[in-house]
Amino acid sequence: MSMITPDRRGFVLGGAGALVVQLVPIPLRAEPEDLERAVRESFPGKTYQEGRVTLKIPVLSENGNSVPLDVEVDSPMTDEDHVTSIQIFSPENPLPNIAKFYLGPRAGRARVATRIRLADSQRVLALAEMNDGTLWAGYAKVIVTIAACIDLG
């Protein structure tokens, strides 16, 4: 006698169907337009040029859940000439924003370090806004072997 009766098969398939229905998709990565939109929201109407921003992230990261990031902007950090904000953007994470740092002459030095999550190998963007309104960019390319965010823990 077969162990799997039609009723039992139907029950198993029905259960599988219910499981599939419950899996509402969550966005796993941002589209490049999302990154552009995030940059526009932070710095409306501004264009940026490469330079003055040094973004350091290890080229190879085994674990995307905790990737060290170090960003420094070439600025005297005086009342007359200083960085007002440094913002980090990702083209591949579910959300394009990673962090926004606000500083001024009281910082003395425009350097910030933290640890971030990266969903995939990508080129991370750091933008720095100066008190004169100019916007500067630096990039870091990183290869991630185990991605963050999408683990089914």
Place this chain on the structure above:
Amino acid sequence: MTVRLSVPQSAKRGDVIEIKTLISHQMESGFRRDAFGEVIPRDILKEFRCVYDGQTVFRAELFPAISANPFITFHTVATVSGELEFVWTDQNGVVTRETASIEVT
């Protein structure tokens, strides 16, 4: 929540000092699922600030891409002896505060 700070005990007026801060927090991104396929709700710290000598000298807006147990290193100019206040605010407005003193000569 456990906070760990690294602030110099003393400095000369005008020196740029390095400050390191670490707070224990899972920074649940809202992009993970549990064993039953349910989305684990987002639970993150949204803001960090350092107040010193009557001014916010550094502020950070944090997103789900900040790793668990947020670690932030930044700098400030030693101006006066006194306290530096460190304030973390989570997505529900819950605040965690910690202070450190510095002697400026």
